Amino acid sequence: MRIGIDVGGTNTDAALMDGPVVLGACKSPTTSDVSSGIVAVLKQVLAMTGVPASAIRAVMIGTTHFTNAVVERKRLLEVAAVRLGLPATKALPPMTDWPRDLADTLGRHTFMVHGGNEFDGRQIAPLDEAEIVRIAGEIRRRGLRAASITSVFSPVTPDMELRAAEILRDIVPDLSISLSHEIGRVGFLERENASVMNASLADLSRKVVSSFRNALKELSIHAPFYISQNDGTLMVPDYVERYPVLTFASGPTNSMRGAATLAGEKDAMVIDIGGTTSDVGMLMNGFPRESAVAVDIGGVRTNFRMPDVLAVGLGGGSIVRDEGDRIGPDSVGYEITSRSLVFGGDTMTATDIVVAAGLEDIGDRSRVAHIPARTIEKALDTIHKLADSAVDRMKTSADPLPVILVGGGSILISRDLPSASKVIRPENAPVANAIGAAIAQVGGEIDRIFSLEGTSRDIVLGGAKDEASERALKAGAQEGTVKVIDIEEVPLAYLPGSATRIRVKAVGDLAVK
């Protein structure tokens, strides 16, 4: 049996699962120490299911804690941002294009050193070890406790980052070091940004991970625990301590993966309807389709893989206008319990419509009895059209796919959608996040530029697949369950030299002892 936990900004949710079956799920407010909120929700879920702590084999935790720290500019360390790449890269020093306040918070300790590699592995310049030694002295002098190291083309050739880390660690033994090749893909500034942010989270990540550990200990749950990362796969706690940025945006991924499990569908569309917006995404082979564009975190450009989600202004609190012709995009939001008609307010919301239509019984029904049948009909029509067009927009082909409804606002959708083969409303939809965490797999990924000169595409691709699978095993996947789920080849434009960027992702089931 497994427990999935989602530590959100407001609520901490937990779901206890036996295989694919949800035995129990509940919510509890998130606490500032994280730990007591987790303890509370775990106690609840164990009590309601009667499952003893000793029967739990694994605990999976999803958290927005690290994203929030960056967004709020809180609990961040000052960072020595070390770059290996001179004479290249000089035009744009580290933290260029960062929001000023965040760069200030991190202290703007930037160092540029000779080093780095070309796309085919040649050196741009040899690593200047004396310069690294000097930087180590500077780090000590300034009392810095965290550093990031980013070398040009380190996703292809990580050696210089490793060597520089070795030198820094020799001189400053307790320095937390983030290596960019462990964090990001090709795309220098974005990868460097992520590494610097990662380093700034070094203290917080140790604290958060230990609060997770303490919470489980307090309840005598001795099972190993894991934390979900942005692509929906799991990391072991030691790894999260070192690479907290990899948890960024694990929330939407978990929610979509949870929806897939609840509905028993691998290829489907998911609509997560909240109070103000609906997030629509697509599941392919059980995983969310990823966005191709750069993602800003706290104002900083990164190239993390995030689920491609379309947010449309349709939610339970969406304001109804023009006799039902227009719904949203504005919403009464969290004020729904005071401003919507059924709760005694004076604003007609989407929720009022479904109550008036007799589809739900929320608040005071008599307060919406005056809404004309024509308005109700038209508003329901508009709601379904909005949802249907959002689904259609996110689909990759005209073939109808099942649509899975999750989120508190899913009561808005009562009819079939023309773009959907069927509409599924699973049980436990409000805790889809925690369920997504509980069912997460472990993965391995590589993303590099390969030279095809003197070799063949098949050999290169085969090697890349093996390496991704090996990484999944190393991350804790069960032997025999690892599958390659995604291969992407992008030839380098304007460069006749058979260089191709190849990305391979493999996942497997978690090996649980």
Place this chain on the structure above:
Amino acid sequence: MKLTSEQLIDLSVGAAFLGTGGGGDPYVGRLMVQQCLDEGLSVEIVSPEDLDDDMLVIPTAMMGAPTVLVEKIPSGEEAIFSLQRLERHLGRKASATMPIEIGGINSTIPLVVGARLGLPVVDADGMGRAFPFLEMETFGVYGVPGSPLAVSDEDGDCALIEAIDNRQMEWLARAVAIRMGGSAYIAEYAMSGADVKRTAVPNTLTLAIRIGEVLRRARQSHENPIEALIGFLPNTLYRYGRVIFAGKIVDVLRETKAGFAIGRVRIEGIAPFTSAMEIEIQNENLIARVDGKVKAIVPDLICIMNTETAEPITSENLRYGQRVTVIAVSVPEIMRTPKALNVFGPACFGLKEPFIPIEQIG
């Protein structure tokens, strides 16, 4: 005119539009120029009409793979070194630099050179859009030789190429660029002010800035940016533009041939458009067809834009499911003469169809 930070952002949007899918993301170039502005340097943009006939203009650019450039960020001195090497070779100082290609990242490289050397940047270029090869320049079409060309890397390595023709120059320079790590920086097509006036596509830097501005302002005032853009074009040398299709991408096919990203994208129409449009890509969008009928063809611009946001979409970012609007724009006459079509017309990309101006296609 001194370039402002706001104009720089507008420029990078306009340059992406004029890149018609290729030319590389101007993001890194924009940051490099911004860095110059932050250091207190300025970028002076001069109209080609204001050039003295006998002054020397040396255009500068990046060549190679934008995918490499986004990883191996330049030192910022490569193109300067190429320009200075060419000055030494010619025994003359340049009075200005100029873009060779307004589409994509190459709209920004000369701005960095201009800011760092205190040279004005001529408001003109040699492509009027983006093209994959260095010989595809109006400069060359109307008799300015590309050679001598200087190509440099961040180490200070520099090769000087004197080729028998512009095509051979491109061929040799590309080989050197690969040895330099896949992206390198060039100075070429050195010419007089008189030659600029005679052979360059004029006012394209300010055009790119204006395109970005029109899109931005329309978005801010909740007007339709694509309509605003089409309404703006008649005031420019690119007199005519229209929406040739709108729909949803249902297929993206990619392959490499001789190092070039060849592809095809299929867009299924959304009312009032029916049937499907197919666009062939060789880094840039080359030809758009519906049911086998040509709807727009190179060198006219074929721009794929996000229907929702009116942002230009580059070839590598085309994806299934995107809602897109395709705009075709007429290029200036200087790019449509028989001589010009000989160098960058449909046949130069292996297309069988002849060039038909977008205004004459129903």
